[in-house]
Amino acid sequence: MINRWIIAGVIGCMALPVSASKKGEKEKEDSKKGQAIITIFSDFHTGFGTANDDRGFDLDRAYIGYQYSLPHGLQLKAVMDFGQSKEVGDYQRIGYVKNALVTWKHGNWTLNGGLISTTQFKTQEDFWGKRYIMKSFQDEYKFGSSADLAVSAAYRFNKYVSADVILANGEGYKKVQVKDGLQYGAGVSVMPVKGLILRAYGSFNEASEDGQKGITNLAAFAGYKHERFSVAAEYNYQTNASYTDGQDQSGVSAYATIKCNKNIGVFGRWDYLTSKNDWNLSDDGMAGVVGAEFKLGKYIKLAPNFRVWSPKQADLPNRFYGYLNASFSL
Template structure:
């Protein structure tokens, strides 16, 4: 078992709720199992929108993650290639305007596994037109994500990192598919991600899936990109239990690649 989530959630009233989530998995020091407090937030439904305070999920790729729908198989590209953490500490507001859903956050910027390292804050904005939970409902969506974070280049110089993502998705007739284009810019480099993913439901029990990620850490440098392909089958064995054997092919423009067969399990209770 590589990762487990333990979540506690409760509605205090019609307008106030809280949520706690522990993320249990490996860390950067190669510890097999370390528990991180990933979410510890209070949500208040106000006239301005839903206001969330505390450690909470980032808004940079949540809609795309819903379209992909298989977090237990692979993280989203922005998370994999360190464009954005999946959670951070701060305050945010979400509000819908008809078919347009928006989210704005002011965060520490270090993510949920690291303490804040400086006095700068990260600003992020997410907007989507259409159905933002394509893993739950049929429809389509299109939108963008943007974040801006200053950082100390040295003791006297402040630079900034900006990240932008454009995305779209569709679900219907047993097919769910998405496409995203992400960029990360600072003074030293411009990184880029192109990713597409699709799931085709053959029956209530069996689905086929595929995903292609193309990542370039610096578009001004040649032959430093990587490509990651995932294809597989998902089998819903019982309610709450999913088994997914996948084949993965990781290649570099220069250097050795890697092929592997991975069997993923998801148990939800």
Template sequence: MNRINKVTRWASALMAAGAAGAIPVAHADIELGNGISITGFLDMSYSSVKPDGGSSTESIGIDQFETDFKYAGSSGVSAQVDIEYGDGFDGSDDETFVEQAFITKAFNEQFSVKVGRFLSYTGWETEEPTGLFQYSGTGYAPYFYGFYQNGVSAYYNGGKFAVMGSAVASAFNPLDRNSIDGVDDKMGYEFGVSVTPVEGLTAKAFYISDNDTDTDIVNVWVSYAVSGFTFAGEYNTADYGGINYDYDGDGVIDATGVEGDGYLLMANYATGPYGFTVRYHDFEIEDAAGATTDDGSAITLSPSYKVGGNLLLVGEYRMDSSDTRGDSDLFAIEALFTF
């Protein structure tokens, strides 16, 4: 799971799945009997990145393979365990690990509570490639999105209005169990609201307060789907409390500074098996003196083609510009198989 090229979130996967031709159809949920089913995907790609004034770096192989096991019990109790082969939470390559594992209790059709390790609600772009309209994610998710979290979450769906909230060990670190050497950490919290006032229009707003890292984040996005088109816009703002933090545990500081802002604009058109996406994003992170510690913007062009109900081919050309990282061009071809 590459957090630069595969930054995604399940909250927008449901919206993305409604755009015919944009991404594969929903997973099949293969029934094994006695309430047990499985689903998953295989993601493979070739990519070439050429920095300005430098040599190209090429990569080919399996990006991610995931199998999700689901159990539907009685009295509204269900469970899900996602097993992934890819980049581990600690940044290590080619690992097989438990990505999610949680139990859900549905009290009625509107209200449910889950406990375990689960994915943050935040972000327009999904954590998994099955929910993206293009090959790459923006790359700014470690600054503005929550990640996999250990804790408890509640969700209320009132039709055109929904409310969600979580209390977790950490909003950003799935390996955090709220204790370091026997000393309790501070908790993290996430709150969100969603409205769908008319058909095709969805707006969501989220607030993350991670007391352990002294971080506060606001994430807002809006999407509108009509006549084969899907339009989306997202805005993020964050206060990092003036600290450095390694969000994904890979030994690299992800947030350096006191504040950050970022946004994206996206348009997709899909007809039959064909789809085409245009996206622009921009973000900047500043320190206490107002100096930029990280930034980036990019224009992404991405055609896609459904070979069948389970196989999607995605191409991408991306032009990145950054004062801190330098400029580069990306070319990629992706094959995404779902089951």
């Protein structure tokens, strides 16, 4: 009888490593998670008065991709972007690789490398949260690109302060290193109280040809988010736009949202863009947007909204539009 118990004990001890190994393998497999990325931005719009001839349906953007989370804080992500381009007819769409990157998170560090989202206005874009309706200020008025071939690092010192740096090509994701030159950027975010974020950012994009001037971007942002509402404002300044000496421009953007309930909210936004010595007078002016957002389940958003563009140039008329924007996202 004693021998039988001894034999059973030995077999049990031999089985433990095998069981533990299988459990470890299962936990390792469970930590691998893949997720498809499918996002579509579309709208129907119509102009009024002087803009009466501008109406129709539009497919603004389609993002298709996949991200895969690995053990030890690693994540792989690749996204294709299908959208409009100035280089082809208005009714055609061109596909670009928007993101193709590796992310590593460890402790307070976050590192990104590849074709990544830039840090120039990512905070403002996330806070605005309505990219399918209108791009954030710097993206809307071409102060910089939302993605580029780059490496970035972010570090959270504590729950109040974080900082980030980025080294990028400076050409954007549609022109992957066409010319020599790099873009250097750094930002600091401060969260002094719950819901409040303050951020300062600066970057310099090297000129790549004789006679050109490097581009400097500076931005300041403040936003407060409550469970029932959010409000934010940003100031943006750029020197030597398009690498041209003296082509400076600046602008402000303020936006707010109010949640009526978990599925319905209202929002408003006001932009003002101006250029030094009116070098960009035909594109300078004020933009206003007011509307409502309806969430139809988990994946669909609809946003009827009214817009006005008031150009700074005196001989250009104001333009008024009605939009119905839609977002479909997994």
